[in-house]
Amino acid sequence: MTEQGTVLMTYATARLSDADIEALGSELDRIRADVVASRGERDASYIHTVIKVQRGLEVGGRTLLLGSLLPPLWLAGTAMLSAAKILENMEIGHNVLHGQWDWMRDPEIHSTTWEWDLVTPAAAWKHTHNDLHHTWTNVVGRDRDIGYTIIRMSEDQAWRPWHLAQPAYNLLLAAVFEWGIALFDLELDDVVHGRKSKRELFDQVRAVLGKAIRQAAKDYVLFPLLSGPSAVPTLVANLTANVVRNVWAHTIIFCGHFPDGVEQFTVAEVDGETRGGWYLRQLLGSANIDGSRLLHVLSGNLSHQIEHHLFPDLPSNRYAEIAPQVRALCGRFALPYTTGPLYHQAASAWKRVFRMAFPSHPRPSHPRPSHPRREAAAVAPYAMA
Amino acid sequence: MRFTRSGRTIAGDQATPLLILGEDAGVVMPSGCRMGICFGCVAPVRSGQVRDLRTNQVHGEAGELIQTCISTAATDVELEL
Numbered sequence: 001m002t003e004q005g006t007v008l009m010t011y012a013t014a015r016l017s018d019a020d021i022e023a024l025g026s027e028l029d030r031i032r033a034d035v036v037a038s039r040g041e042r043d044a045s046y047i048h049t050v051i052k053v054q055r056g057l058e059v060g061g062r063t064l065l066l067g068s069l070l071p072p073l074w075l076a077g078t079a080m081l082s083a084a085k086i087l088e089n090m091e092i093g094h095n096v097l098h099g100q101w102d103w104m105r106d107p108e109i110h111s112t113t114w115e116w117d118l119v120t121p122a123a124a125w126k127h128t129h130n131d132l133h134h135t136w137t138n139v140v141g142r143d144r145d146i147g148y149t150i151i152r153m154s155e156d157q158a159w160r161p162w163h164l165a166q167p168a169y170n171l172l173l174a175a176v177f178e179w180g181i182a183l184f185d186l187e188l189d190d191v192v193h194g195r196k197s198k199r200e201l202f203d204q205v206r207a208v209l210g211k212a213i214r215q216a217a218k219d220y221v222l223f224p225l226l227s228g229p230s231a232v233p234t235l236v237a238n239l240t241a242n243v244v245r246n247v248w249a250h251t252i253i254f255c256g257h258f259p260d261g262v263e264q265f266t267v268a269e270v271d272g273e274t275r276g277g278w279y280l281r282q283l284l285g286s287a288n289i290d291g292s293r294l295l296h297v298l299s300g301n302l303s304h305q306i307e308h309h310l311f312p313d314l315p316s317n318r319y320a321e322i323a324p325q326v327r328a329l330c331g332r333f334a335l336p337y338t339t340g341p342l343y344h345q346a347a348s349a350w351k352r353v354f355r356m357a358f359p360s361h362p363r364p365s366h367p368r369p370s371h372p373r374r375e376a377a378a379v380a381p382y383a384m385a
Numbered sequence: 386m387r388f389t390r391s392g393r394t395i396a397g398d399q400a401t402p403l404l405i406l407g408e409d410a411g412v413v414m415p416s417g418c419r420m421g422i423c424f425g426c427v428a429p430v431r432s433g434q435v436r437d438l439r440t441n442q443v444h445g446e447a448g449e450l451i452q453t454c455i456s457t458a459a460t461d462v463e464l465e466l
């Protein structure tokens with residue numbers, strides 16, 4: 001975060017009184033309730049269409065690759081398969097696993113049954129992502145997504161000499177992102193620190209190995225063999241599609257919480273925060289990407305990261321629609337709404353990777369208004385006992 | 386309020402989330418964020434209706450998966466847990 005950024009954010013947050021924060025919370029609750037009340041046919045047909053397009057791209061791409069000895073077929077097939085994988089993971093898988101479509105009560109498109117075209121098993125990911133990352137967004141020490149335990153992304157994370165190499169290994173991570181996430185979801189650091197049992201780890205390792213073997217068998221054995229004389233080009237195509245998807249997902253995800261202007265928090269700062277406070281942290285801790293409709297779909301609507309973090313379980317097609325309301329609220333409460341074009345946000349996130357490779361002082365702590373409902377809220381914001 | 390798998394029946398109030406009622410009664414309740422965002426606490430309803438604490442919407446059909454952390458009982462409820 002730039003010096004100027006720090007001053008601006010601190011100012012923005014400190015200006016809000018408890019009453020303001022709760023008022024902001026009720027406004028956001030209202031936006032959510034409006035969407036929930038109007039969910040219906042239009043939304044269902046959106047996700048059905050996306051799934052149909054995704055299947056078409058995948059079947060088409062894999063079919064073309066049967067003749068991938070011919071370079072034009074290889075190129076078209078690889079492009080279609082890459083697009084299919086991106087759609088499957090981002091606009092479909094990520095959002096289905098968030099429960100965004102559970103309200104349709106379709107067992108095929110449901111957070112409890114969906115398994116995605118990605119090495120990490122859906123169940124493991126739902127824990128580290130839906131629960132840990134979305135609850136503890138940008139809280140250093142609690143949100144493990146701040147650098148995935150290997151990349152230093154905050155002044156508040158201790159600097160170690162190996163961080164000097166992080167621009168290089170972050171680049172490598174981008175290429176093998178799905179494998180990195182699978183490893184990350186095992187939470188090995190939790191096992192080391194005794195927060196997770198070896199037994200639990202063992203079960204998870206078994207699940208991830210099973211999934212990894214299935215994924216590799218499909219992309220690197222079965223489909224290449226089906227291609228007969230085009231086996232090798234098909235294998236290269238599948239590998240390429242996986243890498244394209246990895247790099248794209250990594251880029252979009254890094255734009256979500258790491259560009260300049262996004263605020264990070266300490267555990268003390270969020271101690272006992274209320275629901276309004278949680279909303280405020282999601283707002284200040286996320287960044288959007290400006291772009292075309294196509295970019296929004298291909299990013300799984302994570303280009304509306306702010307709206308997604310405020311309402312992780314609303315259907316992704318609604319984020320663009322509520323964005324103007326959220327932005328207007330930010331204006332009303334004099335809060336920043338961080339957004340920019342893809343190249344700008346990605347460059348800004350990468351700048352942080354480079355900056356944090358070098359030692360730096362912890363940032364000054366933000367003054368926060370006190371929250372009277374602390375203790376109760378810390379246990380369960382909805383407990384009314 | 387009845388938890389069919391663990392065979393426990395309790396008298397709960399209509400303001401406390403089912404997650405907390407279950408935990409207090411010693412039922413092993415799946416959970417995560419405890420604030421309605423992660424879907425780590427979903428459980429199937431066998432009978433009865435629940436209220437969504439965020440929207441006040443009352444819902445519940447046999448077999449419906451509900452988030453116990455933001456649901457309270459609107460009627461007698463049986464959960465398959």
Ligand code: FES
Nearest residue numbers: 417418419424454
């Ligand atoms: S515990 Fe996360 S949604 Fe209920």
